[in-house]
Amino acid sequence: MARVYNSRKRVLVTGGAGFLGSHLCDRLIKDGHEVLCADNFFTGDKSNITHLMKHDRFELIRHDVTFPLFVEVDEIYNLACPASPVHYQHDPIQTTKTSVHGAINMLGLAKRLGVKILQASTSEVYGDPSVHPQTEDYWGHVNPIGPRSCYDEGKRCAETLFFDYHRQLGLSIKVARIFNTYGPRMHPADGRVVSNFIVQALSGQPLTLYGAGTQTRSFCYVDDLIDGLVRLMNSPEDVTGPINLGNPVEFSMAELASLVIELTGSTSEVTHVPLPADDPRQRNPDIRLAREILGWEPAVPLDDGLKRTIDDFKGRT
Ligand code: NAD
Ligand code: UDP
Numbered sequence: 001m002a003r004v005y006n007s008r009k010r011v012l013v014t015g016g017a018g019f020l021g022s023h024l025c026d027r028l029i030k031d032g033h034e035v036l037c038a039d040n041f042f043t044g045d046k047s048n049i050t051h052l053m054k055h056d057r058f059e060l061i062r063h064d065v066t067f068p069l070f071v072e073v074d075e076i077y078n079l080a081c082p083a084s085p086v087h088y089q090h091d092p093i094q095t096t097k098t099s100v101h102g103a104i105n106m107l108g109l110a111k112r113l114g115v116k117i118l119q120a121s122t123s124e125v126y127g128d129p130s131v132h133p134q135t136e137d138y139w140g141h142v143n144p145i146g147p148r149s150c151y152d153e154g155k156r157c158a159e160t161l162f163f164d165y166h167r168q169l170g171l172s173i174k175v176a177r178i179f180n181t182y183g184p185r186m187h188p189a190d191g192r193v194v195s196n197f198i199v200q201a202l203s204g205q206p207l208t209l210y211g212a213g214t215q216t217r218s219f220c221y222v223d224d225l226i227d228g229l230v231r232l233m234n235s236p237e238d239v240t241g242p243i244n245l246g247n248p249v250e251f252s253m254a255e256l257a258s259l260v261i262e263l264t265g266s267t268s269e270v271t272h273v274p275l276p277a278d279d280p281r282q283r284n285p286d287i288r289l290a291r292e293i294l295g296w297e298p299a300v301p302l303d304d305g306l307k308r309t310i311d312d313f314k315g316r317t
Helices: 019-030 092-113 149-169 193-202 224-231 251-263 288-294 304-315
Strands: 010-014 033-039 058-062 075-078 115-121 171-178 207-212 216-219 243-244 250-252 270-273
Touching: 010 019, 010 092, 019 033, 019 224, 075 092, 075 224, 092 115, 092 149, 115 149, 115 224, 149 171, 149 304, 171 224, 193 207, 193 251, 193 304, 207 251, 216 251, 224 288, 243 288, 250 251, 251 270, 251 304
Parallel strands: 010 033, 010 075, 033 058, 075 115, 115 171, 171 243, 207 270
Antiparallel strands: 216 250
């Protein structure tokens, strides 16, 4: 099989010091490219990219994407945006600005340079879905004024901007709808369910199961997800997406809690706490498009991925 890339490129990764961004930087460096990582460190951390700092093909700039950026690159991955509900609800106005102004600024950069740009969109564009599993042609069921709206509607507006730049200006775009992804380098305090449960299980604290724990999610291991993003970026020009990237194996949060307790060998119990507002009841990607167009599907099952993630958390505590 041909290599994903045939020649070296200069690639901008916004949000490159975050969880997914840092793994994407690793992958692009491994593939032989030059990487320019732009991050304002709102939720990202230099420790995620320390190992890259001395690499001669890696460069870091502190930059907030709500302001214009003037650099010269061949490709742009736009990942800058807090992803955990705790973080994106901390400053919801800034979250919307990051998605919307950030998209406008990065699209403007791509337009000036005439380069391809990939948007890290999200399954949250489907909201609390009434179609299950979610297909890309489903328009979603989203509350425009709730606590999750800054993120959901910000990402929806970013998708609109991407498609308008494509239709109106002929810009080459790629839109990935990413479903819940987990793995090493998740921030221990970011409040997402996998990191919360692992931290709680390893420290003998009760696992905080929101609501009855019957709500479902489908968890994709980070290496699989990054491979999907790179394949999408390198797909033929007429492939714009949106395209779902996620693991179609669905678990309830109660099942996830039991699995984390089992894999950590923890004596922790489960405690029920109130379900947050607008928490989607179910989520599962239909990945037929990704299979057909990108030849992509996740390879790492949840228990394997959780073991690797648990080892990473153990190494950090
Ligand atoms: P993360 O919070 O670890 O990373 C986000 C990064 O963006 C951080 O490094 C943060 O400092 C940076 N950032 C935030 N606001 C910024 C700004 N205004 N300017 C510059 N940098 C800024 O989250 P993640 O899980 O790595 O998510 C990365 C992207 O993928 C996000 O766009 C998110 O919406 C999307 N996504 C992630 C998931 C998931 O399960 N991890 C699911 C769907 C979509
Ligand atoms: N959740 C939970 N306990 C936690 C954190 C989250 O039961 O400590 C639940 C949450 O209510 C949601 C699911 O786990 O139903 C996934 O939450 P997360 O914040 O990871 O992502 P999102 O809701 O954005 O999919």
